[in-house]
Each structure stands twice: as structure tokens, then as C-alpha cells.
Amino acid sequence: MSESEVAVPGHGALLEESPYAIPSRKLTMWLFIISDAVTFGAFLFAYGYIRVATPSWQRPFESASVINVIVMTFALITSSLTMLGAVDASKAGDKAKATRFIYFTTVLGIVFAALHIREWFQLFGRGITISSGIFGQTFFTITGLHLLHVISGVIALFIVASMYSREKLTPGHVETTGLYWHFVDLVWMFVVPLVYLTNIAR
């Protein structure tokens, strides 16, 4: 008989330790991330095959777009670093510092989204839309799905920061939100090379 069953006869299973030694909230986020990674994987695989199989592929990105993408990527990777600071400060019990870091991450997320939308409008101005051909369809679908994740993340970060500062959420919530935000960053590391860098105008 296990130790937990001795402690509460008949309810041993309720007290069993998680095999992963992490809270159920965090495990749930990991499972969400894995399923979301497979979703992005499907889109990127589809894009990759169509891209390589299409000889006359549109290459619309000039150096201004590449500079825009460099700034966007810098903002997103930096936001992951500030999120690490937020998680660590919340674990150390420094509520004010954790909240500041989360708001800073939120601002970087907003900068990323704004630059992304600006890039979209520049493409619209050149007649490239989701209905203008195979490039537009794949580009706006993949970057749109990622942008949706960024906007959701920004909203989640704002809510977590305001509720955590009012002691309505715990450091565990900050950590779980951080996991999601790092995942958004991680997906971008595949979107940039495949969708932007292989389509630079020559």
C-alpha cells in the first residue's frame, strides 16, 4: 500500500504525485502548445511543399520589408527575455517588478503586431491580398494565424498583469502565460525563414 493510501484510505489516487512534477495548469498549457505546434506544422508543411513545387512563385519582399521583419523578430525575442524576468520576479515574490516586466512584454507584443499589420497594408497597396493568388493565400493564412496568437497573447498578458498586481492571480498563472508567449516566439522562428526569407525579391 502506498504512502498516500495510508494517509487517506480509499482516496489514494487523489493524492498521487504527478509523474511530471508540475501543476495540472502547466501540464494543460504544454498539451495545448503541442497541439498548436502540430497545427502550425500542418500549415508550414503545406506551404513548404507548395512553395517548392511552384516554379513561378511571387517574391514580393524588398529590403524595407526585410528590415521590418528584423525589427519584428528583435521585438519578439526580446519580449521572451522580459517574460523570463516577469516569471522569475513573480516566483521571487516581487509583484511590482513582475508586473512591470509583463507590461513591457505586452508593449513589445503590441509593437510586433503593429509592424506586422503595417507590412500587410503595404502588401495590400501592391495588390497582394488573400485572394490574389497562391502566395497571398499561404502568406496571409500563416502570418494571420500567428498574428492571431500574438494578439491573444497580448490580451492575456494584459489581463494577467492587471489581475496579478491585484493579487487575484498567482505566480503559477504568470508562468503558464509565459509558456504560451515563448511558444508564440518559437513559432515565429519558423515563419520568418519559410515565409519571408525565401521570398526576397531578386
Added chain:
Amino acid sequence: MSAETASGNVIRKYLPVYFVLLGIFLVEVFLAFRSFSTPLLVAMLLLLALCSAALGLMYFMHLAEERRSLFLSLIPVTIFVLLMMNMIWSDSVRLLQMRPPGQ
């Protein structure tokens, strides 16, 4: 150790990973301006993206600090599913072109 010191340390601790991620990205940009064939360029960029993703996963998402059972439950399964997807998508391209393989 004060809370202030603790949260300052974590930024310093992960700063090398941050710079490596930025470095890999700049290498990707550099490669994109070189004249490689598209399949070769895609392969090189994907390899670098995988390196970035592994760093992000292990250090930013702290998978390296979790129990190995979590890693073994999540990552091999995900890779397996993605590889299986790879099998299906090649077939979907064939269907797009409406011709049997090899013709």
C-alpha cells in the same frame, strides 16, 4: 537573496541564449541574400530554425529543467506526428497537380 537580485540574475543567465537566437536569425537573413537553389535554402533555413526552436524550448520554456518524463512524453510524439504529416502532404501536392507520382 533579495527578490530584486533573483529577478536580475535570470536575465543575465539567459542573455547568452538571447544573443545566440538573434545571431542565428541574422545568419538566416544573410543566407537568404545569397544565391542558393530554393530547396537548399529552405533546408538550411529549416535547420537553423530547428536550432533556434530547440534553444527556446529547452531554456526559455525551461524544458531542460523539468523532469525527463515530460520531455519524453511531449517531444518524440510531436516529432512523430509532424513526420507522419510530412508523408501525407507530399500526396496532397500530387493531388493538386492531378497526376499520379512519377508522371
